[in-house]
Each structure stands twice: as C-alpha cells, then as structure tokens.
Amino acid sequence: MLDLVDLGKRSFSAYRGIAPDEQIDEVLHLAERLRGARCLHLNATPYGGGVSELLRSGVPLLNDLGLVADWQIIRGDQAFFQVTKRLHNGLQGAPGGFSESDKATYLAHSQLNASHLSADYDFIFVHDPQPAALPMLAGRQGARWIWRCHIDTARPNPEAWEFLRPFLYAYDAAIFTMSEFIPPNFPIGHVAIHSPAIDPLSPKNLPLPAELARHLLEWIGVRLSRPLVTQISRFDTWKDPLGVIAAYRRVRDHIPDLQLAMVGSLALDDPEGWDIYRQIRDATAGDTFIHVFTNLVGVGNVEVNAFQSLSNVVIQKSIREGFGLVVSEALWKGTPVVAGRAGGIPLQMPEGTGGVLVDSVEECAEAVLRLLRHPQEAHCLGERGREHVRRHFLMPRLLLDTLRLMDTLAHKRPLEPRALALVSPQPSVPL
Numbered sequence: 001m002l003d004l005v006d007l008g009k010r011s012f013s014a015y016r017g018i019a020p021d022e023q024i025d026e027v028l029h030l031a032e033r034l035r036g037a038r039c040l041h042l043n044a045t046p047y048g049g050g051v052s053e054l055l056r057s058g059v060p061l062l063n064d065l066g067l068v069a070d071w072q073i074i075r076g077d078q079a080f081f082q083v084t085k086r087l088h089n090g091l092q093g094a095p096g097g098f099s100e101s102d103k104a105t106y107l108a109h110s111q112l113n114a115s116h117l118s119a120d121y122d123f124i125f126v127h128d129p130q131p132a133a134l135p136m137l138a139g140r141q142g143a144r145w146i147w148r149c150h151i152d153t154a155r156p157n158p159e160a161w162e163f164l165r166p167f168l169y170a171y172d173a174a175i176f177t178m179s180e181f182i183p184p185n186f187p188i189g190h191v192a193i194h195s196p197a198i199d200p201l202s203p204k205n206l207p208l209p210a211e212l213a214r215h216l217l218e219w220i221g222v223r224l225s226r227p228l229v230t231q232i233s234r235f236d237t238w239k240d241p242l243g244v245i246a247a248y249r250r251v252r253d254h255i256p257d258l259q260l261a262m263v264g265s266l267a268l269d270d271p272e273g274w275d276i277y278r279q280i281r282d283a284t285a286g287d288t289f290i291h292v293f294t295n296l297v298g299v300g301n302v303e304v305n306a307f308q309s310l311s312n313v314v315i316q317k318s319i320r321e322g323f324g325l326v327v328s329e330a331l332w333k334g335t336p337v338v339a340g341r342a343g344g345i346p347l348q349m350p351e352g353t354g355g356v357l358v359d360s361v362e363e364c365a366e367a368v369l370r371l372l373r374h375p376q377e378a379h380c381l382g383e384r385g386r387e388h389v390r391r392h393f394l395m396p397r398l399l400l401d402t403l404r405l406m407d408t409l410a411h412k413r414p415l416e417p418r419a420l421a422l423v424s425p426q427p428s429v430p431l
Contacts, residue, residue: 001117002072005067010060010201012396013277017106017115018200019396020263027396031065037121037406037415038068040143040205044084044130046073048265048273048295049234049396050196051127051150056200056394058402065399074131078108082271084328090160091129092152092238092320097159107155113137122415123406126171135170142416144409145349148175150196151322152343153183159366172409177323177344183257192405196323197398198332199388204301204308205332213306220303222291226257229368230311232304232329235276235294236262238320240340243361245283247317250365255372258289263294263307313355313371317364318342327354328393331385336378338367350391354385 016024016301041055055071062069076084080301083102112138124143126132128150135145147168153161156426168174176182182191198205201288208216214224222228229248233239241262248260266273277294280392282291283288284419308314314330314337319344328348330337333422339345349355356367370376 001111002042002074004060005055005071005073007056007060007071010063010064012061012399014201014264014385015394015396018390019394021385023394023396026067027400030400030407031067031216032401034410035066036068036408037123038121039070039125039406040075040118041069041071041125041127042131042134043071043127044074044076044081046071047268050323051205053199053260053325054203054398055127058399059200061395061399062402065102070121071340074109074113074132074134076113078111079105081130083385085270085272087129087160087164088151089238090157091164091373093155093157094160095157098163103323106139106160109135109136113212117141119143124185125410127419129164133162133167136167140170144172144406144413145170145410146175147171147188148194150177150319152181154181156183156361165363172413173405175187178347181343190409192401194398194405195344195393196325197395198325199395200329200332201395204305205329206305208302208305208309212308212420216303216306219312220291220293220299221260222259222312226259226289226373227255228259228261228311229260229313229315231315231317232263232307232326233265233316233318233324234270235266235273236270237272237276238318239278240317240319241280243319243364244315244317245280247315247361247364250292251369251372252289254369258372259291260289261293261307263289263293263304263310264297273350282320283362295407304329305333308335311335312375313338313363313368315368316340316345317358318345320343320393326346328389331355331382331384331389332377334386336371336380336382337385338364338371339371340364348389349385350388352380352384352416353388355381 059071083106108131114134117138119141121143125146127148169186169187174188175192175194204318231244252258278284308330318340323344331354341357358364
C-alpha cells in the first residue's frame with residue numbers, strides 16, 4: 001500500500017452560513033446519491049503547496065458526507081522528483097528535453113508505485129504529472145480514473161507533452177482549472193473545468209483575533225508600526241520572487257520605511273525550491289526591511305493567516321500560474337492583492353474586484369504604491385474581493401464540482417452494488 005495521509009474529522013455542517021446555501025444543499029443531495037462510494041486521491045507530497053491544502057480539507061469532508069475517501073502519497077527518490085519537476089516545468093512551457101535515463105527513472109518509480117496501489121476504489125483522482133502513469137501501469141482495476149491537472153498546460157514544451165501524453169489514454173476523465181489550459185491533441189474525451197477553492201475554516205483562513213495576529217508577526221521580527229507588503233508562495237521561478245523584490249525596491253524609494261515579507265514553502269516533490277530560496281537570500285542579504293521565511297522554520301498556517309490579514313497589500317506576481325490559492329486566501333481576509341495577469345488569477349480578480357492585475361515589475365510597483373497611498377480604495381477592493389471569493393471559491397463549491405463529476409461517471413458506468421451498500425456515517429448536515 002502507498003503511504004496514507006492521516007487526517008482529522010471535519011463537519012460539513014459548519015459551512016452553513018458561510019458558503020451560499022444553494023451550494024450546501026446541492027452538495028448534500030449529490031452526496032446522498034453517492035453514499036458509500038470509495039474514492040482515492042493520489043499526489044506526490046502531503047505538505048507545501050495548494051494541492052495538499054485542497055486534499056487536507058476536501059478528503060475529510062467527503063468522509064463526513066458519507067463517502068469513503070482516502071489520500072495516499074506516491075514514493076520517489078531525489079532523481080525521480082528532479083525528473084518530475086522538469087516535467088512539471090516543461091508542461092508549463094519551460095524548455096528542455098528528457099533523456100532515455102530520465103524516462104526510465106520515471107517509469108521505474110511509477111511501476112513501483114503502481115504495484116503498491118490498492119484496487120478497492122470506485123474513483124481514483126490523480127493529481128498533476130508525478131503519478132500520471134499509474135492507471136496505465138496498474139490497470140484500471142474497475143475504478144473510474146480522473147486526472148486532475150492543476151497547472152497551466154496551454155502551451156507545453158513539445159518534448160514534455162510527448163513524454164506525458166501516452167499515459168493519459170488510460171483515464172476516464174480529466175479536470176482543468178480553465179478550458180484555456182487544455183493542451184493540444186488532448187487524449188481524454190471527458191473534460192471538466194473546476195477552479196480550486198479555499199477552506200474558510202482551516203487554520204490559515206479562520207478569523208484571527210487582531211491582538212494575536214499582531215503578536216505572531218511581531219514575535220518573528222515584523223514591525224507593524226511600519227507598512228508591510230507580502231508575497232506568500234512556493235519558492236518557484238514561476239512566482240517571480242526576484243521581480244517582487246525589484247518592484248518592492250521601486251516602491252521603497254517613495255515609502256522608505258516599507259517592509260517586504262517573502263513567505264515561501266518548500267515541498268517534498270520540489271528539489272528546485274532550495275535553489276530559489278538561496279537566490280532570494282542572496283538578493284536580500286543585508287536588507288533589514290526584507291523578511292524571508294519558510295514553512296520549515298517557524299512559519300506555519302497561522303502565521304500565514306496573520307500575514308494575509310495584516311499586510312497593507314499582498315503581492316502574487318506570478319508569470320505562469322495554475323490558479324494561485326493565496327490570492328483568494330488574502331481576499332477572503334479583505335486584503336487587496338496586486339497580482340500577475342496569469343493563469344487562474346484573473347478569475348479571482350475581475351475588473352474592480354480584489355485588487356490590480358499587472359504585467360511587469362514597473363506595473364507591480366505602481367499598483368502597490370497607489371494602494372498604499374489610497375487606503376480607502378484598497379479597502380473597497382479588498383471587500384469586493386471577499387464577496388467574490390465567498391460566492392465562487394470556497395470549499396463547498398469545489399466539493400459540488402467533484403460530486404457532480406463523480407455522479408456523471410457513475411451514470412456512464414454504474415457503481416458495483418457493494419460500493420453503495422457499505423455502512424457509512426450519515427452526513428453531519430440534516431437533509
């Protein structure tokens with residue numbers, strides 16, 4: 001068996017009064033139809049990044065709703081994750097090829113993971129390219145396989161796409177964040193479009209008492225008597241951290257006491273993260289107004305919550321982006337965002353809502369400076385952003401999309417009677 005992620009229990013009833021009622025009601029209706037169905041989510045890391053956050057919230061809620069859901073992690077060594085990171089980057093358009101040795105490394109680890117895969121599921125969701133070969137190597141085993149691509153694959157490097165594409169024929173369905181992300185000559189016939197969502201009840205997004213939030217940031221060296229802008233993301237070239245630093249320095253020419261926090265995460269499946277981290281440290285060495293933190297050194301979800309709640313402006317200057325959950329996280333707290341016009345970010349920030357979309361270092365600096373100088377405008381943008389997130393990007397809406405797809409696939413190929421006959425708890429929300 002692959003490594004199973006331990007998860008706590010969650011109550012779907014707690015979202016009543018937070019997310020729209022119509023979403024809550026339809027989730028309950030569909031969950032009743034799928035009661036007892038077994039589903040598995042597979043990815044490459046239990047921490048560090050948006051996919052793991054989605055699963056940590058979503059999988060326990062599926063169980064609370066009466067399904068039987070697990071989350072498992074594939075295994076791999078450094079060589080495997082170096083190949084999959086280059087594959088991930090290549091699918092987003094980065095140049096580079098794959099040697100026969102690279103392909104052999106990917107296949108060998110995929111075969112090993114396939115050999116440990118349990119067959120006792122009705123639905124298997126495979127997240128991103130790292131585990132993508134498993135259904136071809138393990139066989140369908142009676143499950144309905146769904147490939148969930150979280151990245152922007154609209155214009156993939158042809159060598160990366162040629163490498164991955166043959167493995168996708170084994171899937172019943174695929175999910176993308178935007179229809180524009182579907183790559184050319186896509187081999188899976190059933191494609192759904194589901195944008196990600198945040199969990200308003202996670203430690204990262206729960207309302208923090210102002211005094212506690214201030215204490216958390218002061219404790220780690222941030223001076224809240226000075227203005228603060230923050231970028232929170234994986235340490236990744238696509239997030240343009242050096243561009244953020246350059247934009248910040250332009251703004252500081254006008255606001256000399258401005259602080260910048262670079263809060264980044266390092267993940268098990270991302271060997272390049274440490275290289276980007278070192279580049280950031282080198283670029284900011286000696287500048288006491290720039291604070292660099294990681295998820296491995298004293299900054300967790302509660303501190304991230306405090307940064308997003310108390311920053312004057314949050315920056316997400318991505319140049320390629322699947323979605324960027326941190327944008328919705330900041331907007332949920334009413335904090336305005338200056339973000340790259342990339343991938344799924346504009347979905348979260350339509351015109352006049354949430355903040356400002358930018359295409360360059362210069363535009364980023366101008367937008368941050370304007371919001372710092374016009375706090376009432378910044379406040380209004382943040383409040384409109386919060387309502388937009390409430391309607392479109394909270395966890396119940398993502399569960400609704402997932403259950404709709406499962407219901408559709410179950411109608412195409414009915415579930416085995418044993419699945420729906422399983423004894424499972426009633427959902428915590430009264431029907």
